[in-house]
Amino acid sequence: MDVVSPELNSLLPDEIMDTEAIAMEEELSADHLAAPPKSEPEPPQVPMETEVPEIVSLCPATTSMQMTSTSSGAQCSTSSGTQLLLTPSGLISGTTTSVKTTSPAVTQNLPKISSVTVPANHQLIINKVSAGSAADGKSPGTAVLKPEGQKLLVAGLSKTGQPIMLALPHTWSKPATTQGTGDAKGQPTQIKMLTTVGKPVIAVSSASQLIGSSSTLQAQQLKTLQITKKPPVSTAGPMITKLIITKALNNKGLSSSASVAPVVTGRVVTQSTPVTPPRTVTIGETVSTVPQNVSGNSKVAISPLKSPSKLTVVSVASQSPNSPQKSVTLPLNVALGQQILTVQQSAATSPAKAGTSQSTAQTVKSVQTVGGVGTSQFKTIIPFSTPPNVQQIQVPGSRFHYVRLVTATTGSSTAQSSGSTNTNPSIQPAKPVMMNAAVRMSVPIVSAQSIKQVVPKPLASAAQVVTTSQTPQRLIMPATHLPQIQPNLTNLPPGTVLTPAHGSGNMSYAVLPAPYVTQISQSAFVTLTSSSTFSTATPIQTQARLSLNGLSTSEAASRPRKPCNCTRSQCLKLYCDCFANGEFCNNCNCVNCFNNLDHESERLKAIKSCLDRNPVAFKPKIGKGKQGESDRRHSKGCNCKKSGCLKNYCECYEAKIMCSSICKCMGCKNFEESPERKTLMHLADAAEVRVQQQTAAKTKLSSQISDLLTRTTPAVTSGGGKLPYTFVTKEVAEATCDCLLEQAEQAELTDQPQAVAERLILEEFGRCLSRIISFAGKVKTDCPINC
DNA sequence: GAGTTTGAAACT
DNA sequence: CAGTTTCAAACTC
Numbered sequence: 055m056d057v058v059s060p061e062l063n064s065l066l067p068d069e070i071m072d073t074e075a076i077a078m079e080e081e082l083s084a085d086h087l088a089a090p091p092k093s094e095p096e097p098p099q100v101p102m103e104t105e106v107p108e109i110v111s112l113c114p115a116t117t118s119m120q121m122t123s124t125s126s127g128a129q130c131s132t133s134s135g136t137q138l139l140l141t142p143s144g145l146i147s148g149t150t151t152s153v154k155t156t157s158p159a160v161t162q163n164l165p166k167i168s169s170v171t172v173p174a175n176h177q178l179i180i181n182k183v184s185a186g187s188a189a190d191g192k193s194p195g196t197a198v199l200k201p202e203g204q205k206l207l208v209a210g211l212s213k214t215g216q217p218i219m220l221a222l223p224h225t226w227s228k229p230a231t232t233q234g235t236g237d238a239k240g241q242p243t244q245i246k247m248l249t250t251v252g253k254p255v256i257a258v259s260s261a262s263q264l265i266g267s268s269s270t271l272q273a274q275q276l277k278t279l280q281i282t283k284k285p286p287v288s289t290a291g292p293m294i295t296k297l298i299i300t301k302a303l304n305n306k307g308l309s310s311s312a313s314v315a316p317v318v319t320g321r322v323v324t325q326s327t328p329v330t331p332p333r334t335v336t337i338g339e340t341v342s343t344v345p346q347n348v349s350g351n352s353k354v355a356i357s358p359l360k361s362p363s364k365l366t367v368v369s370v371a372s373q374s375p376n377s378p379q380k381s382v383t384l385p386l387n388v389a390l391g392q393q394i395l396t397v398q399q400s401a402a403t404s405p406a407k408a409g410t411s412q413s414t415a416q417t418v419k420s421v422q423t424v425g426g427v428g429t430s431q432f433k434t435i436i437p438f439s440t441p442p443n444v445q446q447i448q449v450p451g452s453r454f455h456y457v458r459l460v461t462a463t464t465g466s467s468t469a470q471s472s473g474s475t476n477t478n479p480s481i482q483p484a485k486p487v488m489m490n491a492a493v494r495m496s497v498p499i500v501s502a503q504s505i506k507q508v509v510p511k512p513l514a515s516a517a518q519v520v521t522t523s524q525t526p527q528r529l530i531m532p533a534t535h536l537p538q539i540q541p542n543l544t545n546l547p548p549g550t551v552l553t554p555a556h557g558s559g560n561m562s563y564a565v566l567p568a569p570y571v572t573q574i575s576q577s578a579f580v581t582l583t584s585s586s587t588f589s590t591a592t593p594i595q596t597q598a599r600l601s602l603n604g605l606s607t608s609e610a611a612s613r614p615r616k617p618c619n620c621t622r623s624q625c626l627k628l629y630c631d632c633f634a635n636g637e638f639c640n641n642c643n644c645v646n647c648f649n650n651l652d653h654e655s656e657r658l659k660a661i662k663s664c665l666d667r668n669p670v671a672f673k674p675k676i677g678k679g680k681q682g683e684s685d686r687r688h689s690k691g692c693n694c695k696k697s698g699c700l701k702n703y704c705e706c707y708e709a710k711i712m713c714s715s716i717c718k719c720m721g722c723k724n725f726e727e728s729p730e731r732k733t734l735m736h737l738a739d740a741a742e743v744r745v746q747q748q749t750a751a752k753t754k755l756s757s758q759i760s761d762l763l764t765r766t767t768p769a770v771t772s773g774g775g776k777l778p779y780t781f782v783t784k785e786v787a788e789a790t791c792d793c794l795l796e797q798a799e800q801a802e803l804t805d806q807p808q809a810v811a812e813r814l815i816l817e818e819f820g821r822c823l824s825r826i827i828s829f830a831g832k833v834k835t836d837c838p839i840n841c
Numbered sequence: 842g843a844g845t846t847t848g849a850a851a852c853t
Numbered sequence: 854c855a856g857t858t859t860c861a862a863a864c865t866c
Contacts, residue, residue, distance in 0.1 A: 629860050703847045
């Protein structure tokens with residue numbers, strides 16, 4: 055099956071020879087067809103496995119045409135005359151003739167590929183060519199061969215939608231059979247196509263009839279179409295007739311100019327993004343679920359495929375097409391809360407001379423989930439263009455910090471030195487940028503939860519964002535070099551931006567929980583759609599209501615954080631809740647706060663210091679058990695001595711969980727059978743109910759009063775207005791009684807003496823009357839004539 | 842709102 | 854690792 059000569063292989067860039075990575079991809083593709091993947095152990099460092107469904111398809115000629123327009127494909131000649139064409143998707147075409155990818159003729163009038171097989175060695179082998187008219191449009195997914203020149207041109211889409219091409223050598227026989235039925239008898243000239251794309255690779259028999267079924271991977275929003283056909287035994291053609299089409303469902307509303315980075319087995323090959331990116335839909339199409347930015351070399355890789363991963367990986371790289379060839383490998387074993395990531399990143403533009411160990415892409419792999427605290431632990435890695443300009447935007451009247459991630463401009467950007475090492479990181483404070491600078495935020499959030507909202511990029515250069523359901527107060531941290539803590543990414547506070555240690559990696563990563571993205575998206579969206587009027591950028595925050603017997607993690611995630619009151623810590627110690635939660639202070643009461651973008655360097659130092667002291671300092675203390683909230687427990691345990699663990703001093707009690715064996719508390723009463731705890735919980739529940747009822751009653755009363763006031767009742771006027779008693783209608787009286795009854799219940803629940811209860815009821819009655827009178831007086835004042 | 846208490850974080 | 858100090862939140866008055 056292996057028909058590629060070793061010398062050809064030796065000429066291929068390393069990244070496309072990464073069969074290991076491809077193996078991963080194929081393994082993943084198998085998962086598409088099988089049951090949802092389990093949490094199988096992963097290698098400690100896994101090549102890029104974007105969770106964009108892998109699509110390798112045979113596409114019409116237009117694909118290849120479009121591909122050439124990307125202009126980033128590198129064509130390299132070897133000593134043997136073999137030319138290697140590295141397409142933007144990272145595929146290589148090895149031919150003995152020149153490969154013209156820029157000529158439209160190449161993509162037209164080519165005989166069709168009749169068979170493509172994918173052996174286990176991850177090599178796409180095109181076995182046979184079927185005859186066929188070049189203009190045959192019935193098989194849009196079939197690549198065609200040009201009678202002359204290149205023998206074969208296989209155009210397809212990479213998993214990220216980038217076209218891929220394969221040129222066949224001269225020796226490959228021209229098509230001699232008719233199309234359609236797919237005569238596969240001819241001895242196929244096999245071309246080893248090094249599918250750096252990996253993942254579902256199409257193997258099409260010569261006479262493949264698309265007989266298949268589709269299935270939907272709901273969690274990943276993928277459609278997998280498996281088309282199989284067993285050729286006749288007598289057929290000498292390829293035996294593999296399974297066509298796997300994996301399609302990523304497009305998330306509506308994406309920018310038409312979106313481009314998808316070629317993710318080549320975990321690597322992204324530099325490409326330039328045309329204004330109108332290639333977008334060919336044939337057998338399979340990869341339509342990015344990721345909103346893309348318009349200009350620059352945007353590379354987006356999302357990978358929720360493997361599992362209902364909470365991890366979202368976003369790469370928004372802005373790499374200069376003319377940037378010098380720099381190959382930097384930045385392996386990062388990242389454990390972000392519940393995700394361990396392996397991030398490899400580099401930027402290489404020399405496919406013909408790829409180092410054996412250098413990667414040309416970013417690899418982010420969700421390896422495992424080790425438990426967490428619900429949605430708040432969704433992590434997102436957002437590589438920003440480097441230097442990442444983060445603009446902090448203060449919105450008057452808003453309780454949010456707005457952070458803009460802005461495309462680095464040539465003039466303002468400070469290029470990272472290519473020769474720098476990890477030992478000498480440069481901290482680059484965020485610099486303000488022009489308001490009209492392009493906001494580059496391609497933030498796909500593909501998690502176990504379906505994408506709830508896609509906010510299209512409102513402006514040409516505006517960000518596209520995807521929001522999730524949770525919108526806690528989270529703020530992205532500034533994009534800054536943090537090489538010194540990259541090895542310890544596990545515990546980085548959310549929002550920390552990581553950049554490659556080496557300057558060539560023109561990307562940086564922002565580690566932030568998905569809620570951050572929401573906030574970013576909100577700010578960006580509103581800002582950009584409101585004609586740059588920040589005053590309107592006020593994301594809606596809903597106060598999550600406490601449950602009676604605990605605070606759900608989702609609620610906790612969505613609950614706005616209390617403002618801190620730090621005075622001496624500069625909000626750069628874990629004393630500060632804002633800092634401890636990886637958030638910027640915003641609308642806090644702190645003094646001399648450094649927990650903001652203005653003090654980015656100090657903040658980063660503080661983060662590092664915290665991590666030095668405690669590598670898990672920024673991990674949530676309350677871990678999530680297997681069975682849900684009931685198993686939540688404090689990771690360290692409390693150390694209470696006087697509070698009996700029944701006050702909010704106790705972190706366990708505060709988190710509404712019981713103390714566990716790891717706690718070192720004394721006189722603990724915060725255990726299951728504790729009568730004190732039960733009493734407290736009962737009282738807390740009762741108080742909660744009372745508050746709710748009272749609120750409801752008051753609301754009802756107020757609404758009824760208001761409703762009454764809107765009526766045009768014949769008033770008994772006195773001095774031009776209605777007398778107060780005229781407002782005491784039946785509805786008002788009922789609402790008042792509700793309030794009084796509620797007050798009575800409250801007194802009863804708290805075991806108040808009868809005298810006290812009566813007093814409370816009377817006071818409540820007085821308040822009700824006052825409210826009525828107040829309304830009456832207001833009406834008399836406001837509309838003495840009409841009322 | 843001021844003062845006190847508390848326990849986690851920080852420090853030694 | 855243990856003891857002490859610092860700190861900010863929780864709590865009380």
